[in-house]
Amino acid sequence: AQSVAQPEDQVNVAEGNPLTVKCTYSVSGNPYLFWYVQYPNRGLQFLLKYITGDNLVKGSYGFEAEFNKSQTSFHLKKPSALVSDSALYFCAVRDRLGGSGNTPLVFGKGTRLSVIA
Amino acid sequence: DGGITQSPKYLFRKEGQNVTLSCEQNLNHDAMYWYRQDPGQGLRLIYYSQIVNDFQKGDIAEGYSVSREKKESFPLTVTSAQKNPTAFYLCASRNLVEAFFGQGTRLTVV
Numbered sequence: 387a388q389s390v391a392q393p394e395d396q397v398n399v400a401e402g403n404p405l406t407v408k409c410t411y412s413v414s415g416n417p418y419l420f421w422y423v424q425y426p427n428r429g430l431q432f433l434l435k436y437i438t439g440d441n442l443v444k445g446s447y448g449f450e451a452e453f454n455k456s457q458t459s460f461h462l463k464k465p466s467a468l469v470s471d472s473a474l475y476f477c478a479v480r481d482r483l484g485g486s487g488n489t490p491l492v493f494g495k496g497t498r499l500s501v502i503a
Numbered sequence: 504d505g506g507i508t509q510s511p512k513y514l515f516r517k518e519g520q521n522v523t524l525s526c527e528q529n530l531n532h533d534a535m536y537w538y539r540q541d542p543g544q545g546l547r548l549i550y551y552s553q554i555v556n557d558f559q560k561g562d563i564a565e566g567y568s569v570s571r572e573k574k575e576s577f578p579l580t581v582t583s584a585q586k587n588p589t590a591f592y593l594c595a596s597r598n599l600v601e602a603f604f605g606q607g608t609r610l611t612v613v
Contacts, residue, residue: 427591
């Protein structure tokens with residue numbers, strides 16, 4: 387079974403400081419990993435994904451994430467936080483071995499990021 | 504938004520009524536999904552469909568029903584059997600790798 391853990395319900399960071407939102411996962415085989423962001427009363431917006439290749443993945447709005455297979459982690463990072471980054475962030479995983487390839491993504495419970503000016 | 508349209512944005516339901524949430528996509532994706540979002544619980548999978556005329560139950564299918572008569576459309580019906588339907592509902596479709604989400608429907612029981 388696939389699962390995702392986001393250990394922090396809330397992350398607070400001062401504007402201009404680096405931010406990290408943590409994610410660990412569990413899959414049977416090799417993972418596809420994703421980060422999505424959600425603003426109030428909106429759908430989820432795609433930020434970045436890890437499929438294969440370089441462990442450091444760069445995505446939208448200056449975000450990046452590092453795939454660490456030994457620690458089964460995929461933490462989201464940004465060197466300098468903006469107030470506009472304040473939102474709800476979701477990590478998601480899918481096992482590459484998942485049948486037809488259309489198996490659903492499994493999401494973490496989300497981490498609320500608050501960037502303080 | 505990725506070419507997925509959910510309607511309505513807000514929906515109010517009286518207890519005992521069935522309501523249907525619409526989800527339409529123009530991305531030519533085979534796979535479509537319905538998730539329910541509650542505060543502090545993340546996204547939970549209700550139903551998904553991998554191809555037209557086929558669908559599977561997710562983790563919390565009780566009290567819900569779906570149909571997939573067309574590739575573009577995957578409506579979700581919240582039945583009176585769903586005891587706690589007040590939530591934010593998200594529809595998604597997916598290519599081989601990435602999922603695209605609609606803007607959501609907030610359902611409130613009054």
